[in-house]
Every structure is written in structure tokens, then in C-alpha cells.
Amino acid sequence: MATRMFVNLPVKNLKRSIDFFARLGYEFEPHFTDENAACVILGPENYAMLLVEKFFAGFTPKSKSVVDAERGTEVLIALSADSRDAVNAIVDKALAAGGRKAREPEDYGFMYGRSFQDPDGHIWEHFWMDPEYLAKPGRYGKLEFAASGDRELILKRELDAPRGRVFEAFTRPELLLRWLSGPPGWTMSVCRVDPRVGGSYRFEWREERGSGGMAVGGTFREVTAPERFVATERFDQPWYPGEAELEYSFAEKEGKTAITVTVRYESQEARDVVLRSDMPRGLAWCYNQLAMLLAG
Secondary structure, three states: OOOOEEEEEEEOOHHHHHHHHHHOOOOEOHHHOOOOEEEEEEEOOEEEEEEEHHHHHOOOOOOOOOOOOOOOOOOEEEEEOOOHHHHHHHHHHHHHOOOEEEEEEEEOOOEEEEEEEOOOOOEEEEEEEOHHHHOOOOEEOOEEEEEEOOOEEEEEEEEOOOHHHHHHHHHOHHHHHHHOOOOOOEEEEEEEEOOOOOOEEEEEEEEOOOOOEEEEEEEEEEEEOOOEEEEEEEEOOOOOOOOEEEEEEEEEEOOEEEEEEEEEEOOHHHHHHHHOOOHHHHHHHHHHHHHHHHHO
């Protein structure tokens, strides 16, 4: 039977909705959060999926329109199952009892799902997800990261935008302020960037509901727009030993841009401190904000 419950809600402005629930104190699950959706953690094994209306519509039959919540209401109820066989068993029972197929089965390898409409037309989705996928080291949603050699950390993320736009998003202050704000509840208060060899950058963040803060700066060593740039990184209050060098590369294919960030630390100890920290999770959140910015 079901082990987790996901209530799916269509939203008109995903960022506005994220900001709203963040202010209420809710946290988000990065595995299921990107430019199309945000997963609000309501409690143990209970979640609300906030879906961009167009994305939400893709999970419903073409004969149905998405209801405007100001005038009516509708949800997608998603229940997890223990196995693929369990998904098939419950949906087959529903169809035999008079339910109607909502969509064709979907099989992504790590996730399998089927859906049906009950007698009133409400859509029920049953799905199985490989637990090893969720627990896989080196992944937060669409961000992948891995140790390399003795002192390096490699991060990778693909974005649905040409690399010229992506490069600008990493080097123009007015754009960085819109996505590199940190996790919910944080804001970037200072953003100065001079993207040329010998130029510097300075970022400062503060926690909206507390006295916490963080600041980092560095110098650009190489800049070849829009293919790559290399810069140093040192925090005002170091949380890993020494300084790091960050190499960003941007590769475009069919209108999408693959970002590879190679971070070189002064020691293996420093690299391993970062791997054990929440930095990848926080960066995954920021990259999701960037994806929304580029999609808008």
C-alpha cells in the first residue's frame, strides 16, 4: 500500500509560491524541486508538489483543463507504492472497478507510475521510486557532484538555455541577485562582479529571520566568454581550510547548456569538509532558482 503521499497543486508563479511557503517556515526537498516544480515538506512522508500550470496540465488528460483555484479547485493525488507490481495491482483493481485510465504508464527506470480517474473524474497517481536513487551519493535533484583525485570536487548541472544567457547569469550582478540568494530565508545583500582577468567579485548574504550572515570574495584568473572562467574563492569566516580555485565551463548542445564546475582545494581535508557539508544541497537550490529565472 501507499507509503508516501504527494498532493499536486497548480500554481501561476512558482517563485512567488516558494517564497510564500518558505516564509511560513516550510523546507523543500531538492530531489523534486526545479524550474517546473517545488516539493514542500509538510511532515513525515507527506508533501505538497507546487507545479507550474503548464507542467501540471501535462499530467492530466487532454480533455481536461486546469482549474483556476480562484474559481474552483482541483488536485492530483500521488501515492507511492512499494514496488512496480504494487503499482500495477492497485491500478488494475481501479480499472476493473469502473475507473478510467488517465494516462499511459510512465517508466523512467528509477521511477514507474500509472494513473486512473475515479467515478467523479479525480485523478489518482500511483508510483514506485527506486530508494537507491533518492539515497544515491553525489546527487541533489538535477545537480550531480563527485570527488575527483585528491583535492577536487566536480559539480554538473544542465540548464535549458543557450550558454550565452547562462554565462551572463553567472557574471552580471543584476542576474546573480535573482538566483544566488541562498536557501529559503536568505537574501544576497551585496553583489559586486568585475568579470575580467584580474577583476574581483564580492558576495554577501544574510538570514532574514536571524542574525546569521556569510561573505565570500575572490579574483578572476581567466575569462573566455561564454565558454569558461576561473576564479578564486575565500570566505571571510572560513568554513573549510584555505582558499579554492573554481573553474566554470559552459558547453551548449541543441539549445541547452551543460555546466561543469571544477573546484580545486588546497588539501584533501578541505575538499572532504565540503563534501560532508550542506553546500551541495544549498547550491542545488540556487541552481533551481537559476533554472526558473532562465525559463521565465
